[in-house]
Amino acid sequence: MATINLEVVTPTGPVISTDVDIVTAPGHGGEFGVLANHAPFLSTIKTGTLSFKRDREVKYLMVSGGFAEVSNNKITFLVESAEYGYDVDVDRAISAKERALKRIAQAQQKGEQINLTRAEAALQRALARIQAAENSRQG
Amino acid sequence: MPGLKDVKTKITGVKKTSQITKAMNMVASAKLRGAQEKMESFRPYTAKFTAAMGNLSGGMEGGNLPLMEARDISNVEIVVVTSDRGLCGSFNSAIITMAEKLMLKYQSEGKDVSFVCVGKKAFQYFRKTGKVRKSYNDIMGTFQMFNAREISQDLAANFISGGSDHVDLVYGKFHSVASQKPEREELLPIKPITDSEGSTQKTEITGAYTYEPEPGEIMEVLLPLYLNVQIYHAMLEVGASEHAARMTAMDNATNACKDMIDQLTLLYNKARQSAITGDLMDIVGGAEALKG
Numbered sequence: 001m002a003t004i005n006l007e008v009v010t011p012t013g014p015v016i017s018t019d020v021d022i023v024t025a026p027g028h029g030g031e032f033g034v035l036a037n038h039a040p041f042l043s044t045i046k047t048g049t050l051s052f053k054r055d056r057e058v059k060y061l062m063v064s065g066g067f068a069e070v071s072n073n074k075i076t077f078l079v080e081s082a083e084y085g086y087d088v089d090v091d092r093a094i095s096a097k098e099r100a101l102k103r104i105a106q107a108q109q110k111g112e113q114i115n116l117t118r119a120e121a122a123l124q125r126a127l128a129r130i131q132a133a134e135n136s137r138q139g
Numbered sequence: 140m141p142g143l144k145d146v147k148t149k150i151t152g153v154k155k156t157s158q159i160t161k162a163m164n165m166v167a168s169a170k171l172r173g174a175q176e177k178m179e180s181f182r183p184y185t186a187k188f189t190a191a192m193g194n195l196s197g198g199m200e201g202g203n204l205p206l207m208e209a210r211d212i213s214n215v216e217i218v219v220v221t222s223d224r225g226l227c228g229s230f231n232s233a234i235i236t237m238a239e240k241l242m243l244k245y246q247s248e249g250k251d252v253s254f255v256c257v258g259k260k261a262f263q264y265f266r267k268t269g270k271v272r273k274s275y276n277d278i279m280g281t282f283q284m285f286n287a288r289e290i291s292q293d294l295a296a297n298f299i300s301g302g303s304d305h306v307d308l309v310y311g312k313f314h315s316v317a318s319q320k321p322e323r324e325e326l327l328p329i330k331p332i333t334d335s336e337g338s339t340q341k342t343e344i345t346g347a348y349t350y351e352p353e354p355g356e357i358m359e360v361l362l363p364l365y366l367n368v369q370i371y372h373a374m375l376e377v378g379a380s381e382h383a384a385r386m387t388a389m390d391n392a393t394n395a396c397k398d399m400i401d402q403l404t405l406l407y408n409k410a411r412q413s414a415i416t417g418d419l420m421d422i423v424g425g426a427e428a429l430k431g
Contacts, residue, residue, distance in 0.1 A: 011284050013183070028360075042194075044356075044361075066364070067357070069191050
């Protein structure tokens with residue numbers, strides 16, 4: 001099967017650089033999949049789970065905010081953070097989720113917009129982590 | 140001739156100082172390695188980011204994006220990035236001097252200047268001008284991406300609300316372990332990135348791209364990120380430069396201590412000899428007197 005080169009780069013360094021069969025990513029307008037020889041494409045990325053498949057083996061990654069660029073049979077993700085599902089510390093992610101929920105409630109009470117957006121972003125990240133961890137456990 | 144004991148105390152003191160400077164030198168060189176690594180791992184991200192931005196902005200007109208809007212300049216904001224701690228030679232003062240010159244230049248053009256200080260040293264200096272709008276202290280040691288995000292969001296908000304019409308960034312760029320120089324960059328409004336290789340070729344490629352969402356909307360997401368990247372980059376550079384500068388400064392200090400110890404030891408030996416000579420003279424004089 002034809003493959004596409006996948007690269008995930010974060011501010012703390014490249015995370016992955018490998019050839020894969022298919023990539024599924026959380027795009028701005030919903031999830032999208034990219035196969036080999038995809039047309040040039042640029043999309044923003046939301047916090048969520050990215051998955052890629054190689055030789056029937058699927059791997060899951062948690063990614064947060066950034067964008068993806070497809071060109072010349074190569075897909076590059078530039079995201080703020082990325083973490084393999086099996087690397088996720090689930091307990092920590094769950095406590096982060098609860099903390100974020102608490103903060104959201106607090107911020108809503110006091111009407112603090114900045115803290116609310118921040119807490120919501122944290123919640124998104126925690127959820128994405130948990131999701132990625134679960135997916136890779138099942139996969 | 141100073142007293143023997145005085146010289147001896149002084150020698151011990153200088154020796155102790157040299158121990159401290161030597162230790163600081165070693166700590167700085169260990170920290171430098173970490174900071175340099177951090178900086179280098181960020182480089183691919185910046186390179187890719189700038190390339191993608193170039194692709195994107197080549198294909199579109201300046202548009203009506205608030206962060207790219209060029210206005211008549213009446214308020215200028217200068218972001219000064221320095222280290223939190225001193226004892227690193229002229230590194231911070233070089234940055235501060237540059238920022239101050241910039242301020243004087245803008246003021247002579249009749250523009251209002253405000254400061255955003257990242258790192259304690261900048262704040263300590265510019266505090267007295269009363270122009271500091273915001274300062275971020277004690278984040279240079281362990282800074283993360285979200286520190287940079289906080290700063291860039293604040294800068295962008297201030298720019299959009301009209302608090303500033305132009306934003307400059309002054310920081311210390313890491314050239315090598317031996318050389319760090321202050322640099323100035325324009326942050327806002329963001330200029331379209333054009334490659335030196337002519338933009339026509341670029342537009343051809345961009346024409347084929349599919350965007351999701353529309354390029355304009357993507358830019359709205361990317362521009363703040365871009366600002367973020369620039370601030371984070373400056374902080375990383377300053378972080379590495381600070382340690383490199385401290386290494387050099389502490390090395391110099393250790394050498395100066397060595398010189399001083401040599402001189403003092405010479406002085407000490409001279410003083411000791413002359414004391415012995417004095418004692419001998421006394422004994423000889425006393426013996427002569429007894430003979431008589």
